[in-house]
Every structure is written in structure tokens, then in C-alpha cells.
Amino acid sequence: xxxxxxxxxxxxxxxxxxxxxxxxxxxxxxxxxxxxxxxxxxxxxxxxxxxxxxxxxxxxxxxxxxxxxxxxxxxxxxxxxxxxxxxxxxxxxxxxxxxxxxxxxxxxxxxxxxxxxxxxxxxxxxxxxxxxxxxxxxxxxxxxxxxxxxxxxxxxxxxxxxxxxxxxxxxxxxxxxxxxxxxxxxxxxxxxxxxxxxxxxxxxxxxxxxxxxxxxxxxxxxxxxxxxxxxxxxxxxxxxxxxxxxxxxxxxxxxxxxxxxxxxxxxxxxxxxxxxxxxxxxxxxxxxxxxxxxxxxxxxxxxxxxxxxxxxxxxxxxxxxxxxxxxxxxxxxxxxxxxxxxxxxxxxxxxxxxxxxxxxxxxxxxxxxxxxxxxxxxxxxxxxxxxxxxxxxxxxxxxxxxxxxxxxxxxxxxxxxxxxxxxxxxxxxxxxxxxxxxxxxxxxxxxxxxxxxxxxxxxxxxxxxxxxxxxxxxxxxxxxxxxxxxxxxxxxxxxxxxxxxxxxxxxxxxxxxxxxxxxxxxxxxxxxxxxxxxxxxxxxxxxxxxxxxxxxxxxxxxxxxxxxxxxxxxxxxxxxxxxxxxxxxxxxxxxxxxxxxxxxxxxxxxxxxxxxxxxxxxxxxxxxxxxxxxxxxxxxxxxxxxxxxxx
Ligand code: WT7
Numbered sequence: 154x155x156x157x158x159x160x161x162x163x164x165x166x167x168x169x170x171x172x173x174x175x176x177x178x179x180x181x182x183x184x185x186x187x188x189x190x191x192x193x194x195x196x197x198x199x200x201x202x203x204x205x206x207x208x209x210x211x212x213x214x215x216x217x218x219x220x221x222x223x224x225x226x227x228x229x230x231x232x233x234x235x236x237x238x239x240x241x242x243x244x245x246x247x248x249x250x251x252x253x254x255x256x257x258x259x260x261x262x263x264x265x266x267x268x269x270x271x272x273x274x275x276x277x278x279x280x281x282x283x284x285x286x287x288x289x290x291x292x293x294x295x296x297x298x299x300x301x302x303x304x305x306x307x308x309x310x311x312x313x314x315x316x317x318x319x320x321x322x323x324x325x326x327x328x329x330x331x332x333x334x335x336x337x338x339x340x341x342x343x344x345x346x347x348x349x350x351x352x353x354x355x356x357x358x359x360x361x362x363x364x365x366x367x368x369x370x371x372x373x374x375x376x377x378x379x380x381x382x383x384x385x386x387x388x389x390x391x392x393x394x395x396x397x398x399x400x401x402x403x404x405x406x407x408x409x410x411x412x413x414x415x416x417x418x419x420x421x422x423x424x425x426x427x428x429x430x431x432x433x434x435x436x437x438x439x440x441x442x443x444x445x446x447x448x449x450x451x452x453x454x455x456x457x458x459x460x461x462x463x464x465x466x467x468x469x470x471x472x473x474x475x476x477x478x479x480x481x482x483x484x485x486x487x488x489x490x491x492x493x494x495x496x497x498x499x500x501x502x503x504x505x506x507x508x509x510x511x512x513x514x515x516x517x518x519x520x521x522x523x524x525x526x527x528x529x530x531x532x533x534x535x536x537x538x539x540x541x542x543x544x545x546x547x548x549x550x551x552x553x554x555x556x557x558x559x560x561x562x563x564x565x566x567x568x569x570x571x572x573x574x575x576x577x578x579x580x581x582x583x584x585x586x587x588x589x590x591x592x593x594x595x596x597x598x599x600x601x602x603x604x605x606x607x608x609x610x611x612x613x614x615x616x617x618x619x620x621x622x623x624x625x626x627x628x629x630x631x632x633x634x635x636x637x638x639x640x641x642x643x644x645x646x647x648x649x650x651x652x653x654x655x656x657x658x659x660x661x662x663x664x665x666x667x668x669x670x671x672x673x674x675x676x677x678x679x680x681x682x683x684x685x686x687x688x689x690x691x692x693x694x695x696x697x698x699x700x701x702x703x704x705x706x707x708x709x710x711x712x713x714x715x716x717x718x719x720x721x722x723x724x725x726x727x728x729x730x731x732x733x734x735x736x737x738x739x740x741x742x743x744x745x746x747x748x749x750x751x752x753x754x755x756x757x758x759x760x761x762x763x764x765x766x767x768x769x770x771x772x773x774x775x776x777x778x779x780x781x782x783x784x785x786x787x788x789x790x791x792x793x794x795x796x797x798x799x800x
Contacts, residue, residue, distance in 0.1 A: 155440070156433045156466065158184045166573050166585070173585035174622070180586060181625060185210060185426050188465075189219050191395050194422075200623045202650065204635075205643045208399050209423035209625045216393035217402060217425045218295045221464035222258060223393070225251040233469045236443065237284045238488055240331035240475035246491075249284055251467070254291075257284075261292035262391035264379040268355050270323055272297030272394050275404065277321040277353075279303045279312060279343055281330030282474040285359050285376065286450050287460050289325045294402060297394035298323075301404040301416070304451025305330055305337060307742040309345035314413055315406050316350045319632055323355045325376075329362040333479035340366040398422035404632045405453055407559040408682035409641055410653075410672040416632030417453075417559050424562050425465055427626030431563040431584060432462030435553050436525055437570040442495040443522075445471040445488065447503060452679070453559040454529055457626075458498060462563070477503050483514035486545075490518045496570075497545070498527035498555075502677040504537045505708045515544050525570040527553045530678025531710045532666055538577040556580035556666050558652060559680070560642065562626025565589070566664050579665045586624050591616030591658055596646040601658075617670060618656040619649035672766065674703040674711050681745050683766075686713065689740040690747075693733050695721030700756050700764050701747070704773035712748035714773035716795065719752050726752060749773075751800045755791045757783070772796050 160166050173180040178197040185194075195212035225232065230252035237247040249257065270276060276298045280286040286302075293300040301319050303312050316324070324347075330337040340358055344367060347353055358366065359376040368375070383389055396402075402424055404416040438444060444463055448454035450472075463470040471492060477485055485507070489497060507514070526546050528538075533554055542552055552575055555567040565587050566580040573582055583589050591599045591614060599616045620627075627650065631638040645651040653673060657665040669675060672683040683701045690699040697718040706712030715733075723729050730750045737745050757765045768780050777796040783789045 157187055158430060159433050159437070160569060160572060160585070163573055166569060166582075169585040170583070174588055177586065177622060181209070181426065184430050185422075188215070188426065188429075189224050190215050194398060198623065202623075202643050202648050205639060207623045207627055207629060209623075210398040210426070213398040213422050214395050215398065215422055215425070216295065216297075216396050217421055217461065217465070218258060218291050219393050220425060220429075221291065221461065222251060222255040225464075225467040226255040229467060232467065234464060235284050235287060236469060236471045236492055238471065238473045238475070238492070240333070240479075242480060242484075242487070247284060254288070256389065257288050258291045258295055259391040260380055260383050260389045261288050262295040263383045263386065263389055264357070264376075265292055265296050265298065265323075266391070267379065267382065268323065268357065268374070270296055270298050272396075273401070274298045274323065275301055275319040275321045277301050277303060277312070277316050277319070277324045279305065279324065279326045279339060280359065281305065281327055281337075281339065281361055282449055282472055283327070283359070283361060284472065285327075287472065290450065290456075290460055291464075295391055295393050297396055297400070299401045299403055301406070302451050302456070303406070304449055305332075305339065306451075306744045308739055309342050310349075310740050311414075311742055312343065312346035313349040315416070316346065316353065318406075318413070318416055319404055320352055321350070322352050323357070324353055325357045325359075327359040327361040328366045329364040331362060331474065333476045336362050336364060338364060338366075396421045399629070403456065405456065405559055407453075408673060408680045408685055410682060411684050413685070414682070415634070415637055415641070417628050418630045418632050419562050419626070420629050423625030423627070425461065427563045427624060428457040428462040429465040430586075431626075432458060432468070433466050434569050434584060435555060435564050435567050436496050436498070436527060437572065438463070438466060438468050438496065440467070441469075442524070443469050443471060443492050444496040444498070445473070445492070445494045446498040447473060447477070447485065447500070448498075448529075453562070457563050477507055478510070481514060482507050482510035483518060486515050486518035486520060489520055489523060493522040495522055496525045496527070497523060498529065500530040500678040501528055501533040501537050502530065502708060502710055504528070504533070504541050508537060508540045509708065512544055520545060520547065523547075523550050525553065526550045527555055527570075529555045529557070531675050532668060533578060535577050551575055554578070554580045556664070560628040561624070562628070565620070565624070566666070576663055579659075579663045581663045583664070588620060588622040589664065590619050590621045590649065591656060592619055592646055592649070593617075613657050613659050615655070615657045615667075617646075618652045618654045618664070618666065619646055620652065621649050623650075674701075674713060676703075676706075676711050676713060676744070677709045679744055681713070685741060686715070686737060686745050686747070689737045689745065690715060690717060690733055692740060693736040695719055696733070698756060700766065700769055702766055702770045702773045704749075704770075704775075706748065709748075713745070714749045714751070715747045716751050716753050716756060716769055718755060749800050751795070751798060753791070753795050753798070755788060757792050757795070758787050759785050760787050768792055769795075772799055775799070
């Protein structure tokens with residue numbers, strides 16, 4: 154087995170890139186023809202960015218699980234598809250071959266069918282990182298149901314909001330989850346969410362830690378009981394539902410600069426082709442390699458690069474239930490050693506945190522199997538890059554710095570491991586098929602250092618990062634609100650997808666993403682909207698108003714700094730801080746907790762009442778003077794007061 158569309162030299166990269174922008178439809182057709190289709194497409198691409206309306210492989214019929222399971226179960230039935238490592242190093246690991254995974258997905262697809270799940274239904278999944286999570290995801294895809302996976306760190310309130318938005322009627326969860334030395338009561342959280350989600354008629358509960366749970370008659374059933382019913386049926390093979398190329402595959406909620414999180418929608422064919430193509434090329438996966446992505450399936454990284462990308466490529470994907478620092482900070486390196494991992498894909502925040510524990514946790518581990526390292530989620534700083542390169546890669550493994558987003562479905566800008574050159578702290582070059590452009594505030598294209606146009610003059614340029622042509626993994630809509638999708642991504646600049654990121658480009662055409670230019674924070678590689686956090690803080694009793702900004706944080710990349718106007722009488726301000734965080738935790742989840750809270754008498758506002766975040770950002774970063782022009786402020790004195798009392 155090999156991948157005819159895998160790029161194997163820098164020379165070839167250049168040729169293929171050129172071809173991909175001259176003849177995008179031919180290019181993508183040449184990739185897509187290597188997949189399993191129930192019916193071939195009539196047209197490769199139809200699009201406009203006005204509505205937006207993007208259709209890839211129009212008229213084609215397929216099921217993504219036939220590409221992830223059946224074709225490999227036939228040709229390499231005994232190849233490990235999923236290797237699972239428990240949170241507990243003492244618990245035995247599990248291996249599921251392609252044949253076994255197909256069997257289990259078929260079984261669970263039957264369970265879904267028995268529980269009334271049909272094509273097009275939305276199913277909420279809130280589970281620990283166990284193989285059954287991947288099985289649940291794939292079983293949804295097999296029956297044609299739309300999965301909406303919610304990360305285990307979100308609160309009941311967040312789950313309820315998402316379930317209501319997607320009108321989910323079925324939930325798949327577990328009694329609880331192990332996380333380091335803690336246990337998380339998943340079913341209890343779901344039960345709280347269900348108090349506000351009247352549409353949910355069925356909850357399927359996997360046994361993981363067998364913590365006591367309340368099971369409601371007529372609504373809640375055990376995963377294991379449902380499987381037993383299927384076992385008495387005889388042959389459990391579930392024929393894959395025929396899906397249209399543009400039928401919905403999944404919804405994944407992500408935060409923006411305003412309002413509630415939006416449901417990013419990806420569809421079957423384009424997403425599959427793009428996740429697979431990017432996986433094979435960026436990581437240079439070779440048959441037999443063991444590939445380990447440390448993300449959680451609750452985020453897009455897990456969807457594309459634990460489940461769909463690797464499995465559609467017949468790869469061996471390692472799934473880890475635990476956390477990097479338990480039982481100690483050598484956990485990742487033990488796993489690499491134990492399973493002879495060849496490719497490791499992780500996040501800068503994890504690298505920085507492990508770096509802080511010193512080299513002793515790495516020293517006695519055999520990491521000689523490693524060939525490729527990857528980074529995702531935020532810009533990787535040079536210090537972390539070099540530590541990763543030296544201590545983990547032993548200076549022989551290329552590092553791929555992969556830039557992409559929930560909305561892009563897969564990796565957009567990255568070096569190809571060992572094929573195109575790396576440059577510390579740079580995502581480097583676009584994948585063939587991807588056409589990035591930098592624009593200024595007025596939407597004018599900034600030329601220069603521009604590989605696509607062949608112009609490469611001398612200076613590093615900077616602008617807002619847009620993509621000017623569709624790729625198969627592009628977001629199709631935001632669930633239930635297409636106008637919001639248009640507004641957020643396609644209205645800032647005409648005929649371009651706007652990423653929300655600021656970016657440099659050097660004289661070789663290398664991109665260096667500098668971070669969000671909107672009010673979106675990136676905390677430990679997780680996206681959090683400032684407006685969402687402010688709304689949560691403002692719900693707290695005696696909070697008058699608040700403003701939240703990001704500030705540089707050694708490990709998390711960005712920390713959350715809140716300025717809060719508090720009118721209560723409690724003089725124990727540390728207790729008030731904890732109360733506020735408890736409220737944020739209840740409403741959003743522990744991942745949105747504030748790192749710093751400063752109580753202020755007022756916020757810097759313009760005469761029209763707009764908060765000047767620019768100033769608050771400076772203060773949070775420790776810049777206590779040179780605020781620029783503050784004469785337009787309603788009360789310029791407030792700035793000085795806030796700066797003096799910085800925490
Ligand atoms: C935002 C997307 C893509 C999966 C994980 C996050 C930032 C992501 C990089 C990188 C610099 C990066 C961007 C982007 N980002 N990867 N390699 N270099 N910045 O997905 O939650 O959708 O967040 O993460 O700011 O817009 P997400």
C-alpha cells in the first residue's frame with residue numbers, strides 16, 4: 154500500500170503546488186479518485202464565497218466509514234487500526250485491528266438503529282478518550298447520523314446550549330472518566346444538561362469507572378446491554394448508509410468573538426479527501442508507522458488526525474486516555490518507548506509544560522523510533538521548538554508546524570516532514586491546493602514574498618490571513634444559521650475566506666502566524682471567546698460589568714485576565730475571585746477559568762460606550778504607560794487607576 158498523491162520531494166512539491174493553483178479541479182480529482190465511492194462525482198467543484206455556497210464532488214455518493222474501515226478490513230484485516238493506552242499505566246492497553254474495528258462499528262451502528270437513530274439525526278457524544286468514543290463517532294457516520302462531539306471539559310450549561318442548538322435527540326456518554334488521579338462524573342454532567350434539553354429521548358451510557366449513576370427508565374440505557382441485544386441478532390454487519398458528497402458529516406462547536414459558540418458544519422466527501430490528503434502529506438505517513446496524536450477527539454484535531462485522517466489512510470492511530478503529567482511528566486515518552494511510536498503530533502502548551510519539568514523525564518526513555526514530530530494549536534515559540542527538536546527529536550526528526558482551524562477541517566499551512574524545509578516558529582508553506590493571501594485593513598491584497606504569484610521581493614510583509622480559493626475541507630455553514638457563517642468568515646473581505654489570524658510572510662514565501670486579530674483567546678491551544686467569558690462573569694451576583702483580555706502566559710500561551718467592576722460588600726476579594734471563577738466554570742467549563750482578576754471602579758470606554766480593549770490588553774501585558782491617544786475616552790483617569798492597581 155502506498156499513496157499515489159504523497160509528495161516525495163521538494164521539487165515535486167513545487168510542481169504539484171503550481172499545478173494545484175492552475176488546475177484546482179484536476180488536482181483534487183487526481184487525489185479523490187483513490188477513494189472508495191458508491192457513485193462518482195459529476196462535477197469537482199461549484200462555488201461562490203458570496204452566499205457562501207461551496208460544493209465539492211457534486212453528485213458523488215459515498216460513506217466515509219467504507220473508506221476508513223471496509224477497504225482496509227479487506228486488504229489488511231490484521232493491521233492495528235487503534236492502539237489504546239489507558240490513563241492508568243497499570244491497566245492493559247488495547248489493540249483493535251481494522252477487522253475488529255469494522256466489527257465493533259457495525260455492532261454499534263446496529264445499536265444506534267435499534268434506538269431509532271436515522272440518517273440526518275444529530276447525536277451528541279460526551280465521552281472519555283476510550284476506543285468506544287471513536288467507535289461511536291464512526292457508527293454515527295455509518296448510519297448517516299451527524300455527530301456533535303463535546304469535549305469533556307465543558308459544563309452542563311455548555312452541553313445544553315449545544316444540544317439545543319443542534320436539536321439532538323440522542324446522547325452517547327459514559328458513567329465517568331479517568332483524568333490523571335481524578336475521576337470526572339460525565340453522566341452526572343449530562344443529567345444536569347438534560348434538565349434543559351427536553352428533546353433528548355435516549356441516553357446510551359458506556360461503563361468506564363462504574364461510578365454510581367442515575368439511570369432513568371425509558372430514557373437511559375447501558376451501552377453493554379444494547380450490544381448484548383445486537384449479539385443475539387446474528388450477523389451484525391451494518392451496510393454503510395449511502396451519503397451524498399455534501400450531506401452533513403458532523404457539527405463541532407467553536408467560539409468566536411461574539412455570542413454563543415457556533416456549530417461548524419463539515420460534509421462527507423470534501424472533508425474526507427482533505428483530512429486524508431493532509432495527513433498523508435504533512436506527516437509523510439508510511440505503511441506500518443505508529444502514529445500518536447495527543448489531542449482529544451472533542452476537538453477538531455482529534456476528529457481529523459486521530460480518527461478520520463489516519464483511519465481513511467489505513468494507518469495505525471494511537472489513542473491516549475490520560476494527561477501528559479500523570480503519574481509523572483514522562484508519560485508521553487513512556488508511550489513512545491512502549492509502542493515504538495514513529496510520528497508524534499502534540500501542542501506547544503504540552504511541550505512547554507513538560508519542558509518545565511526538566512530533562513530527567515526524557516533521559517532514560519528510548520525515543521529512537523521517532524521519525525517525525527508535529528505541533529498544532531498556536532504559534533510554537535522558538536524555545537519550545539528547540540527543546541522539542543533537541544530533546545525529543547534528537548536533532549534528527551523534522552518538526553511540522555501545522556496551521557489550521559476548526560473551520561478549515563485540516564492542515565492548510567505546514568512544512569511536509571522531511572520534504573520541505575522547516576523554519577522554527579514558522580508554519581512555512583501552503584499545502585498544494587491551498588491559496589493563502591495577506592490583506593491590509595481595507596482588504597487590499599499585499600503583494601510581495603508571494604509564492605503563488607511568483608513575486609518574491611525583499612521584505613517581510615504582514616497582514617491579515619485570508620484564503621482566496623476553496624479547498625475540500627472548508628466549513629460549509631454554521632448549523633442553523635447560515636447568515637452567521639457568511640458574516641463571520643466571508644464578509645470582511647470580498648471573495649475571500651477570512652481566518653481571523655494575523656500573519657507575516659518572509660522572502661521565501663514562508664508564513665508565520667502571529668495569532669488572532671479578533672477578540673478570541675487561545676488558551677492552551679483551546680479557543681475561547683472573550684464575550685462568552687464576560688457574559689459568564691456578568692452573571693455573577695454583584696458584578697456590574699467586566700472586560701476580559703489575553704496576556705502572555707509561559708505555559709498556556711495566553712492566560713485570561715479579567716477586569717471586573719464589583720459592587721458587592723464582601724471584603725475578602727480572594728474569595729470573590731474564587732466565586733467568580735466558580736460561576737465561569739459552571740456556565741462554560743473549567744477550561745475558561747480566569748488566571749487573573751483585577752477589581753476596578755470602571756472600564757475605559759469611549760463616549761459611545763465601547764470598551765477600549767487595546768488599553769486593557771496593554772495593561773494585562775504589563776505595559777503601564779504609552780497608551781496612545783486616550784483623549785476619546787469618557788474618563789481618561791480610569792486608565793491610570795487601573796494601571797496602578799494591576800495584579
Ligand atoms: C486557531 C484555530 C487547528 C486545530 C487546533 C486549534 C491558532 C492553530 C497554529 C499554528 C499558529 C495556530 C490560530 C487559529 N493556530 N495552529 N501552527 N501556528 N497558530 O483549532 O480551536 O479552531 O483554533 O489556532 O490562531 O486561527 P481552533
